[in-house]
Amino acid sequence: xxxxxxxxxxxxxxxxxxxxxxxxxxxxxxxxxxxxxxxxxxxxxxxxxxxxxxxxxxxxxxxxxxxxxxxxxxxxxxxxxxxxxxxxxxxxxxxxxxxxxxxxxxxxxxxxxxxxxxxxxxxxxxxxxxxxxxxxxxxxxxxxxxxxxxxxxxxxxxxxxxxxxxxxxxxxxxxxxxxxxxxxxxxxxxxxxxxxxxxxxxxxxxxxxxxxxxxxxxxxxxxxxxxxxxxxxxxxxxxxxxxxxxxxxxxx
Ligand code: NDP
Ligand code: 8X3
Numbered sequence: 001x002x003x004x005x006x007x008x009x010x011x012x013x014x015x016x017x018x019x020x021x022x023x024x025x026x027x028x029x030x031x032x033x034x035x036x037x038x039x040x041x042x043x044x045x046x047x048x049x050x051x052x053x054x055x056x057x058x059x060x061x062x063x064x065x066x067x068x069x070x071x072x073x074x075x076x077x078x079x080x081x082x083x084x085x086x087x088x089x090x091x092x093x094x095x096x097x098x099x100x101x102x103x104x105x106x107x108x109x110x111x112x113x114x115x116x117x118x119x120x121x122x123x124x125x126x127x128x129x130x131x132x133x134x135x136x137x138x139x140x141x142x143x144x145x146x147x148x149x150x151x152x153x154x155x156x157x158x159x160x161x162x163x164x165x166x167x168x169x170x171x172x173x174x175x176x177x178x179x180x181x182x183x184x185x186x187x188x189x190x191x192x193x194x195x196x197x198x199x200x201x202x203x204x205x206x207x208x209x210x211x212x213x214x215x216x217x218x219x220x221x222x223x224x225x226x227x228x229x230x231x232x233x234x235x236x237x238x239x240x241x242x243x244x245x246x247x248x249x250x251x252x
Contacts, residue, residue, distance in 0.1 A: 002026055002027060002028050002052065002053075003026075003027050003028070003082040003083070004027065004028045004029070004030065004078065004080055004081050004082050004083075005018075005022045005027045005028075005029055005030070005081070005082065005083040005084075005085060005225075006029075006030040006032065006057075006081045006083070006084050006085070006119075006123060007019055007022070007029065007030070007031055007032065007085045007087060008032045008033065008061055008085065008086055008087050008088035008115075008116075008119055009032070009033055009087040009088030009089065010029075010031035010032060010033055010039060010042060010087075011031075011033035011034070011035045011038035011039050011042065012033075012035075012038065012188060012189045013186070013188030013189055013190060013214050014087055014138060014183070014186060014188060014214045014217045014218065014221075015031075015033070015085070015087040015088070016038075016042055016214065017213075017214035017215045017217065017218035018085055018087065018217075018218045018221055018222075019031055019042050019046060020042075020046065020218070021215075021218040021219065021221070021222045022083070022222070022225075023046040023049070023050045023052050023054075024050060025222065025226075026050070026051070026052060027052065027082075027083070028052050028053045028054070028055075029043075029046070029052065029053075029054045029055070030054075030055045030057055030074075030078060030081070031043060031054060031055070031056055031057065032057040032058075032059050032061070032088065032119075033057075033058070033059070033088065034058065034059070034060050036056060036058040039056045039057075039058065040056060042054075043056055055074070055078055057070055057071075057074075060115075061088050061111060061115030061116070061118060061119055062107075062110040062111055062114065062115050062118075064114075064118045067115075067118050067119065067122075068118070068122060071119075071122045071123070072122075079126045080126070080130060081123055081126055081127065081133060082132070082133060082134065083133070083134045083135075083136065083225050084119070084120070084123045084124075084127075084133070084134070084135045084136065085136045085138070085221060086116045086119060086120060086135065086136065086137045086138060086160075087138040088111065088115060088116070088119075089111055089112045089115075089116070089138065089156075089160075090107070090108065090111055090112070090190070090193050090194070091108060091153040091190065091193065091194040092104035092105075092107050092108055092153075092193070092194060092196070093194065093196075094149045094150070094194060094195075095149055096148075096149055096151075097151050100151065100152065104152070105152045108152050108153055108156050109152070109156055112153075112156035112157065112159070112160065113156050113159045113160070113163075116137065116160060116163065117163070120135065120163075120167065123135075124167070124171060124176065127171070127174065127176050128171070128174045128176070131174055131175050132175055132176065133176045133177070134176065134177040134178075134179065134224075134225055135167060135171070135176065135177070135178045135179070136178075136179045136180075136181060136221055136224060136225065137160055137163065137164045137167075137178070137179070137180045137181070138160075138180075138181055138183070138217075139157050139160045139161050139164065139180045139181065139182040140157040140160075140182055140183060140184075141182055141183065141184045141237065141239065141243075141245070141246045142154040142157040142158075142246060143157030143158050143159075143160050143161040143180075143182055144158075144161065144182055144237060144246075145245060145246045146158075146246065147246040147247040148247065150246070153194075154246075157182075160180065161180060161182070164178060164179075164180035164235070168232075168234070177232045178232070178234075179224045179232065179233045179234065179235070179236070180234070180235045180236070181217060181220055181221055181224065181236050181238065182235065182236065182237045182238065183212055183216075183217050183238050183239075184212065184237075184238065184239035184240055184243045184246075185205065185206065185211045185212060185239075185240055185243055185249070186211060186212040186213065186214060186216070186217055187206045187211040187212070187213060188214050191203075191205045191206070207251065208251030208252045209240060209242035209243070209249055209250060209251050209252065210240060210241070210242060211240050211243075212238065212239075212240050216238065217238065220236055220238055224236065
């Protein structure tokens with residue numbers, strides 16, 4: 001029987017690349033995100049190409065009530081999730097702490113920490129029941145170190161790093177693998193979202209060097225997901241060659 005992967009934030013970037021990679025490997029997919037038209041587009045292209053089934057879950061991971069209802073009411077065969085990719089996340093703004101916008105802070109905390117927790121609570125319970133599964137959390141270099149004006153975004157990704165480690169402890173008795181993948185700069189919609197649609201400012205982030213692309217991260221996620229049963233990748237930090245740490249990028 002084909003395995004199932006649930007990918008949050010599958011409508012663009014890293015999540016969308018994971019959908020393609022896992023579909024290519026024959027996984028049935030649950031694709032979650034808010035923009036249903038983009039999820040449908042991804043689903044159509046995958047179903048046309050691979051012999052897989054895809055379920056769309058239009059959901060805002062911050063809305064625990066709606067999320068719980070939609071996950072609870074999935075047909076039993078879709079609850080046998082083998083791999084959960086906790087990828088939905090975002091940054092809003094890049095301001096010093098004294099000038100930060102508190103609604104930006106709420107959005108980042110509610111999505112990157114609370115949303116990840118809401119999804120994990122439900123799906124990990126399904127995995128506990130079947131005594132197997134793999135949770136892959138998408139952290140960031142921002143979860144390993146902090147950079148100027150990254151304050152709250154960095155804090156949310158440090159929380160993901162902490163949750164990744166504590167989930168692994170809590171789920172150890174149940175044979176569930178837990179992995180974090182921490183990317184440096186990946187050119188996706190991430191910076192356009194951070195700068196609220198200012199595409200010119202977003203483009204500047206990637207000027208003068210080769211950033212990672214979403215597929216680089218999808219391949220690392222697949223590497224972690226495809227290890228034999230006795231091997232777990234705890235943590236992987238993946239940077240563009242031109243990026244030494246959270247702040248230092250060599251530009252042409
Ligand atoms: P994108 O903006 O391209 O993708 C983000 C995805 O998250 C979208 O599919 C979006 O879907 C989804 N998402 C955001 N908010 C919500 C929400 N409230 N509910 C459901 N889905 C949501 O960026 P990336 O692919 O780059 O980001 C993916 C992950 O990688 C994030 O966790 C990000 O923090 C992390 N990351 C990114 C890096 C980068 O440089 N790009 C580096 C390190 C980590 P929709 O809008 O349809 O809801
Ligand atoms: C996204 C990468 O460098 O903007 O997590 O924090 S960075």
